[in-house]
Amino acid sequence: MTTEKTTAEAGTDGGIEVRPVAGHIGAEITGVDLAAGPDAAQVAAIRAAVLRWKVVFFRGQRLDHAGHVAFARRFGEPVVPPRRGKASPPDVPEIETTADRLELGGRFGMPHDEWLRRRRHTLHRGWHCDHGARVDPPAATILRAETVPPYGGDTTWANLAAAYAGLSAPLRAFVDGLRAEHRLGVGYQPRPGEDAYVRHLLDHQVATVHPLVRVHPETGERVLFVNGYYVEQIAGLSRPESQAILDLLLDQVTRPEYTVRFRWEPGSVAFWDNRATVHLAPSDNAHLDHPRTMHRVMLAGEVPVGVDGTPSEALLGSEPGRW
Known part of the structure; x- marks a missing residue:
């Protein structure tokens, strides 16, 4: 499925326009009022754009x-996180709200900038x-901006699919058979x-324990399922070997292209495929005297499956479909 067209790499489908903004990822969608509720053709076009471009804006x-929750329901089942920050609306359990320093500053007994470091x-x-240490990480996330700083943020x-495809053939064959432990809080310095x-x-x-390469359940793409925040160690490798391979793969994933x-x-x-992307929240606005309030809804996802057909294995703290 794709909305990519030959004319200026942009296309119109269901009355909306999908305009890519970078070579491998990202497209801006216009011509739709999300609050009014997109029709079936527009939903299909948005879904195809998310699968093709991984994140749409x-x-x-x-x-x-x-309206945020109603829009999300057109694409899947919103999850209800058991723990949300104090800024989250108490009467809409599907929505998590972050308010940066207003929410996190002092929450764990330290300034927000120290916690971030x-x-x-x-x-x-x-x-x-999002929630990559779960056995069934969310399939997608829809993030809405309420208040943002005038610059930064x-x-x-x-x-992750383009990053995998960009590896050499011998390296792809090597990582196809690997699995890695993902754990909450890996790498935090106490x-x-x-x-x-x-x-x-x-x-x-x-x-x-997730496959290091997962097969996307809708597109069939092989996805380099690695990130810097949750991955503890590649199974079967020594810790130095694991760290060297992970650094190489993370360098690949975060290449600017x-x-x-x-x-x-x-x-x-922003609406992104959480199965095929990683993202980096900003760290350049904690010192600014401007609030940044964002609202998030996540859609329930599947248990990842590796190239050999073996699914992820829960070790601790999560069960498929139970939050």
């Missing part, structure tokens, strides 16, 4: 919480798919003494 939308002490640590996505965030991680631990960066505006919506 809408601007100038006027969604409220109910401890989570992102290497260049790769911030890259992640951009989000970046990377195309604070000396009592660390409330470490206690939080231990109290809510989640771990899964496989990424797209989005400048948020109030009313912007």
Whole structure:
């Protein structure tokens, strides 16, 4: 499925226009009012665009919480996270709201910028798919901007299918048969003494063995299922071997040609395939005196399956379909 056309790499389908914004990932969609509810043809076109371009962007939308959830339901079943931040609307359990410093500053007994540094002490640590340590990570995420700073606060996505295809044939054959343990909180640097965030991680631990290369359930593409935030170690390799291979793969995934960066505006919506992308939330706005309030809905996903047909194996803290 694709909405890619020969004319300027853009196309119109279901009355909407899909205009790619980067060579391997990302397209902007116009001509649809998400609050009014897209019709069946528009839903099909949006779904095809998400599968083709991995993340699509809408601007100038006027969604409220109910409209956000209703739009998400056209594409799958929204999950209801058991734990949400204090900024999340109490009467709409499908929506998670983050308000940056307003939400996270001081939550774990440290300033937000220190907490961020401890989570992102290497260049790769911030890259992640949503809830990748679960045995059934969400299939997709729909993120809506309410308030954004006048500058800074951009989000970046990377195309995991393009990254896999860009590997040499011998390396693809090697990683096809590997599996890796994904664990919540991997790589976080504890604070000396009592660390409330470490206690939080231990109290809510989640771990899964996923194929390092998963087969996308809709497109059939092979996807390099790796990220810097959750992957603990490649199974069967020594830790130094594992780290060297992971660094190589993460360098591949985050090559600029496989990424797209989005400048948020109030009313912007990003809809991405969480099975075929990783993303990097911004770290350039914590020092700015401007709020950044975002609302997220995630769609239930499948248990990943590797090239050999073997599914992921839950180790701790998650069961398929149960949040």
